[in-house]
Amino acid sequence: MSLDFKPGAFSDFFRDETFRESFTYRNSPDAIRRFPFPFDRDEYMYSVNMEPHVPGRKGSVFEKTFDVDEHYVSEMIDRAKVLADDPLRCQSLPHMTLAGWDTLELIMEAKARDYPQWFSLTKEGDRWHWINRPLGIDHTFTFLDESTLPYGPFEYIMRQTQGDWTLQDERDGTLWLDAGVATSQADWSADFDIGMNFHEWHAPVPLAHDLGVFDRALKFLLKLQHGSPVRRFNWTMTVNPLLDTSPENYPKWGPTKTTLTQENLGRKQHLRVELQSLYRLPRSNAIAFDIRCYLGSFEQIVTVPKWGRRLHRIVRDLHPDLATYKGFIRNRPAMAEWLSKYDDGAPTSPGWWPED
Amino acid sequence: MKTSLTPVDAPSIRSRPVYAVLESRPASLHLIVADGEGADAVVEMLDKANDRSGMLAAAHVMYTPGPDGADHGAALEAIGAAQFFRAPTIPSLLPRLQRVLLDAHMGTQFYLAGTEGLIGQAEREIMNTGFPHVAIQKEHRGSTVRRVQCVHCKGITENVATDPFKCSHCGLNLFVRDHYSRRIAAFQGVNIDAEDPGKVPESVVRFK
Structure with a gap:
């Protein structure tokens, strides 16, 4: 299998870890303190919950436009493996090439600006020189000329970018999911959903349609302006630090849900957080949607007392339809039992930050 | 053009296709694709058409029996469209549809009737040529496989x-x-x- 890049060095920052078989993925203590815990109160129900994606608290995952963290290199190795196994995980319909270039530009400019120690972009007219030191990439290409890249522009930049992404074309008053990459997805099939409109690809989500969540979200997104990105959280649960919880591979990872015990649950059960951000693209007028996945084991989450208390209450009280849709209804009692040891009933402070 | 869809069955989720009763619309070419009991939907549409003879003169009909064997092809052939084609199966119907689509211009109306498998595959061919889905009418009849x-x-x-x-x-x-x-x-x-x-x-x- 060719990885197309030579990781420069894991260095003392990027962790050398796996998201499969041996599952050596862990968060460092610093990474847990900056974990994007998605619950700002002790209960959860769907909402649009969008806010401007502006630089946030220093050191947090909101500090930079695209958070590059200690898992970057290992996640890119995992993505390359998934794409080698199943090229259908990255697709772009023919009319989405320009949106792919828009996305490449957005990411390269942001990373070169925010992380000059790792990324560099210099332009001489249409000749762009891109250096990605963590992945060992040093490449000169012609912007908007596909023949100068080893992949289409979307796949090229996605192989260097954490998170699953979709690109939405806007027409007929709705958004069409016409390009996407999914190697760290919460059980949705990019291959199946590509070509669908906004309401179609969200169709399987329970309750939210009746709450009007998707009508409001679409209305909001159609007004999204270039230069004013927005973000929101979503979350689910995953057994083992497995990025690729695809429906394609469900027969392989589904059985792991039956392996939890009170002894191993803290180590194996992970809260899976999606930091979703959306960007209007300048040339294509498409919308890029970044679904960035963060995994935190229960035993690491509960090292923050406020999060331990709150996660217990969320898991215990969640609407059963949501626990079913999120795929953990069978393990909910075991999870709630394990978490109850970290909930002394004390009140929690508002907001998702770790302080009490 | 805004199409108002009258769902035959209320869809259970938002990606589930919705279907409506076919109605004739002015067009330079009427491309009609049906299987099984979809033939009846086409016959009924023509019975209600304002300009039946004009529509038939510009109609190209493709038909195949339904997956359950339902064969109403004789009645459909008898309406006297300018072109009528009968295929033994859906896969044997699609190459002809692809060929006809190469020459179809804007102003073509599409009428799909019958099972969801036939409707979905014909719709996919039509959309691949760039026609807007509002030019495509779909009426579900017969088998629900x-x-x-x-x-x-x-x-x-x-x-x-x-x-x-x-x-x-x-x-x-x-x-x-x-x-x-x-x-x-x-x-x-x-x-x-x-x-x-x-x-x-x-x-x-x-x-x-």
Whole structure:
């Protein structure tokens, strides 16, 4: 299998870890303190919950436009493996090439600006020189000329970018999911959903349609302006630090849900957080949607007392339809039992930050 | 042009296709594709058409019997369209549709009638040529068997009647979702015993 890049060095920052078989993925203590815990109160129900994606608290995952963290290199190795196994995980319909270039530009400019120690972009007219030191990439290409890249522009930049992404074309008053990459997805099939409109690809989500969540979200997104990105959280649960919880591979990872015990649950059960951000693209007028996945084991989450208390209450009280849709209804009692040891009933402070 | 759709069945989820009763519309070419009992829908539309003879003179009809054997082709042929083609199966109908689409111009109206498998595959061919979906009318008639894509091996099983069913390609036991892809022209099938291999609920006939 060719990885197309030579990781420069894991260095003392990027962790050398796996998201499969041996599952050596862990968060460092610093990474847990900056974990994007998605619950700002002790209960959860769907909402649009969008806010401007502006630089946030220093050191947090909101500090930079695209958070590059200690898992970057290992996640890119995992993505390359998934794409080698199943090229259908990255697709772009023919009319989405320009949106792919828009996305490449957005990411390269942001990373070169925010992380000059790792990324560099210099332009001489249409000749762009891109250096990605963590992945060992040093490449000169012609912007908007596909023949100068080893992949289409979307796949090229996605192989260097954490998170699953979709690109939405806007027409007929709705958004069409016409390009996407999914190697760290919460059980949705990019291959199946590509070509669908906004309401179609969200169709399987329970309750939210009746709450009007998707009508409001679409209305909001159609007004999204270039230069004013927005973000929101979503979350689910995953057994083992497995990025690729695809429906394609469900027969392989589904059985792991039956392996939890009170002894191993803290180590194996992970809260899976999606930091979703959306960007209007300048040339294509498409919308890029970044679904960035963060995994935190229960035993690491509960090292923050406020999060331990709150996660217990969320898991215990969640609407059963949501626990079913999120795929953990069978393990909910075991999870709630394990978490109850970290909930002394004390009140929690508002907001998702770790302080009490 | 805004099309108002009158759902025949209220859709269970938002990706589930909706269907309406066909109605004739002015067009330079009327491209009509039907299977099984869809023939009746076309005949009824023509009975109500304001300009029946004008419509027939610009109509190209393609027909194949339904997956359950329902064959109403004789009645459809008897209406006297400018061109009538009868194919033994859907796969043998599609190459002709693709050829006709090469010459179809804006101003063509599309009428699809019959099973969801026929409608979905014809719609996919039409949309691939860039026609807006508002130019495509769809009326569901006859068998409700489904065309289902296995999300695991990507193989498509035609005429699925039971839920769950065994994928005709990889053999996994799949349950049939209402989630539908126009691009693939299929519903989605997902392994039902992934978490507890071997624990497969008894199959029931859901689609006839």
